[in-house]
Amino acid sequence: MQDYQLILEAYNRSGGDVSVFKQSNMAHLVVHKNKVIGMNSVKGLVLIPKEKEYGIEATIVVEKGVRIENMVHLCFGILPKEGIQEIYMKVRVEDGGGIKLLAHCVFPNAVKIIHRMQADIDIGNNSYYEYNEVHFHGEEGGVEVIPKAKIKMGKNSSLVTNFSLLKGRVGYFDLDYESEIRDNSTLEMTAKIYGYGDDRIKIREVGHLLGKGSKGVIKSRVAVRDNAISEIINELNATAPEAKGHVDCIEIIQGNAQAKAIPIVNVTNEFAKVTHEAAIGRVDKKQVETLMARGLEEEEAIDIVVRGMLK
Amino acid sequence: MEPLLHLENCSLNIDGRQILNNLNLSVKEGTIHSILGSNAAGKSSLAYLIMGCCDYSVDKGKIYFAGKEITNLPISKRAKMGITLAWQEPARFEGLKVRDYISVGMRKVDEYLIEEALREVLLEPKDYLDREVDKSLSGGERKRIELASVFAMHPKLAILDEPDSGIDILALDNIINIIKGLKKQGSTIILITHREEVAQIADITSLMCSGMVVKEGSPQEMSKYFKEKCVPCPTKTFPQEENI
Numbered sequence: 001m002q003d004y005q006l007i008l009e010a011y012n013r014s015g016g017d018v019s020v021f022k023q024s025n026m027a028h029l030v031v032h033k034n035k036v037i038g039m040n041s042v043k044g045l046v047l048i049p050k051e052k053e054y055g056i057e058a059t060i061v062v063e064k065g066v067r068i069e070n071m072v073h074l075c076f077g078i079l080p081k082e083g084i085q086e087i088y089m090k091v092r093v094e095d096g097g098g099i100k101l102l103a104h105c106v107f108p109n110a111v112k113i114i115h116r117m118q119a120d121i122d123i124g125n126n127s128y129y130e131y132n133e134v135h136f137h138g139e140e141g142g143v144e145v146i147p148k149a150k151i152k153m154g155k156n157s158s159l160v161t162n163f164s165l166l167k168g169r170v171g172y173f174d175l176d177y178e179s180e181i182r183d184n185s186t187l188e189m190t191a192k193i194y195g196y197g198d199d200r201i202k203i204r205e206v207g208h209l210l211g212k213g214s215k216g217v218i219k220s221r222v223a224v225r226d227n228a229i230s231e232i233i234n235e236l237n238a239t240a241p242e243a244k245g246h247v248d249c250i251e252i253i254q255g256n257a258q259a260k261a262i263p264i265v266n267v268t269n270e271f272a273k274v275t276h277e278a279a280i281g282r283v284d285k286k287q288v289e290t291l292m293a294r295g296l297e298e299e300e301a302i303d304i305v306v307r308g309m310l311k
Numbered sequence: 312m313e314p315l316l317h318l319e320n321c322s323l324n325i326d327g328r329q330i331l332n333n334l335n336l337s338v339k340e341g342t343i344h345s346i347l348g349s350n351a352a353g354k355s356s357l358a359y360l361i362m363g364c365c366d367y368s369v370d371k372g373k374i375y376f377a378g379k380e381i382t383n384l385p386i387s388k389r390a391k392m393g394i395t396l397a398w399q400e401p402a403r404f405e406g407l408k409v410r411d412y413i414s415v416g417m418r419k420v421d422e423y424l425i426e427e428a429l430r431e432v433l434l435e436p437k438d439y440l441d442r443e444v445d446k447s448l449s450g451g452e453r454k455r456i457e458l459a460s461v462f463a464m465h466p467k468l469a470i471l472d473e474p475d476s477g478i479d480i481l482a483l484d485n486i487i488n489i490i491k492g493l494k495k496q497g498s499t500i501i502l503i504t505h506r507e508e509v510a511q512i513a514d515i516t517s518l519m520c521s522g523m524v525v526k527e528g529s530p531q532e533m534s535k536y537f538k539e540k541c542v543p544c545p546t547k548t549f550p551q552e553e554n555i
């Protein structure tokens with residue numbers, strides 16, 4: 001099927017390894033617009049996609065005590081210039097279970113594309129959930145990406161999310177992840193984005209440290225140039241004793257770009273602690289001059305500094 | 312023979328303050344030329360001026376390198392001609408690996424030569440190649456990596472701004488060997504240092520005071536003079552004719 005080949009080609013260009021779709025011991029799901037064009041599941045993982053008018057509804061369940069050994073690969077994409085894709089994901093990790101997902105969202109020819117993702121994620125006790133999302137857009141900038149996630153996590157569990165959009169134009173981007181963390185569980189949310197042209201970036205990542213001894217780190221790395229605008233809200237609320245958190249946001253601006261960082265830190269328990277750091281600025285002159293003194297042009301030097309920060 | 316680097320009556324003002332004042336300096340090819348001077352004499356500013364850093368372009372005067380005037384050339388161009396600088400306090404880079412940092416200045420990237428450069432500064436390649444040039448390195452480690460990256464570049468002219476500061480006194484011999492190694496490799500060196508033991512390896516020393524080169528001679532002569540006449544400084548503001 002031609003769509004399958006083309007999606008995999010875009011997947012490959014976005015940095016994905018296509019060989020994973022051929023291995024029977026690795027679960028995957030490939031969706032073009034609202035059609036499931038490739039799928040494989042493994043023992044202990046329930047994967048049920050339902051095709052809808054504008055996308056799919058996927059139920060993902062990791063059964064009790066099952067730790068899925070290999071990374072589960074998801075690929076969502078639209079090949080034509082225009083289109084809408086809505087992904088609704090309902091994820092449940094039962095007690096003692098664990099899963100790591102890597103999702104590639106590819107819109108290589110995007111001129112006018114809307115990609116919405118709504119995830120309801122329920123993580124049990126003593127379990128883990130890692131979700132990595134990598135985007136690959138074309139150079140036109142006509143993509144609207146709106147990922148939302150509501151995450152609830154039990155005790156002694158860990159949650160890691162990594163979002164990155166470093167290849168191609170961002171377009172309009174509005175991410176909103178909110179999580180509730182119970183006793184002795186940990187949260188790590190990271191977002192890395194490089195915007196240019198007239199890209200618009202909005203990120204809101206929130207962690208509610210509700211359980212005793214819960215921990216959270218929210219990290220954002222954003223670079224914007226040209227006329228791009230970014231606004232980052234990183235919020236940690238600690239209401240339980242011994243809850244600990246840190247918010248860390250760095251934004252680099254070039255040209256006429258604008259950046260706003262809003263760290264929100266609420267601590268209502270006297271035995272909880274949350275720290276934050278936020279820095280917005282131009283590329284550090286000394287860093288750039290250091291690289292130029294080894295023979296790089298200014299543009300190349302800036303690129304190395306910015307890419308390093310986003311790594 | 313015409314000098315590799317020649318500064319002619321160079322003056323530098325920053326925010327209305329005179330930092331360098333009619334400074335003259337000639338550096339011969341193949342030599343280690345040390346610069347001696349108390350704090351705030353203008354040594355680092357001189358280094359930035361030669362490198363072409365953005366706030367440090369001359370208000371008056373001319374700079375020549377390898378027979379060409381470079382007064383108005385940007386840093387990249389000067390670096391491509393073979394000038395480089397090891398910073399007194401080198402910058403930190405999040406997400407940039409030591410191997411990639413060292414390779415930036417290499418004409419042809421070669422894993423073996425990157426490792427050689429690290430061995431030259433007594434850092435074990437396997438422990439450092441994949442570390443980041445970020446805040447996790449100690450001051451001393453960062454300065455060694457700076458020297459390794461200069462080494463790997465094979466510059467015609469290496470300006471070393473206090474390569475020995477912040478480095479363990481026990482490691483001085485090693486720093487001296489690195490500088491000698493650079494010279495052996497064919498680089499001409501401007502060596503800015505406070506440490507007498509290190510300054511001794513120079514072929515010639517220029518004494519700086521208040522943004523000027525006030526005296527030049529053998530390293531022994533100059534450090535003797537510096538100790539006797541400049542510490543403590545008798546004028547505080549400006550070198551007096553009779554003291555020079």
Ligand SMILES: Nc1ncnc2c1ncn2[C@@H]1O[C@H](COP(=O)(O)OP(=O)(O)O)[C@@H](O)[C@H]1O
Pocket residue numbers: 325326328330348349350351352353354355356357366
């Ligand atoms: N960018 C700058 N802005 C203002 N003053 C500067 C700047 N750079 C150097 N200076 C001043 O010039 C003088 C010489 O500084 P520097 O070159 O760092 O001396 P040294 O390296 O000999 O200690 C000092 O008084 C310093 O404060």
Ligand SMILES: [Mg+2]
Pocket residue numbers: 354355356399472
């Ligand atoms: Mg200095």
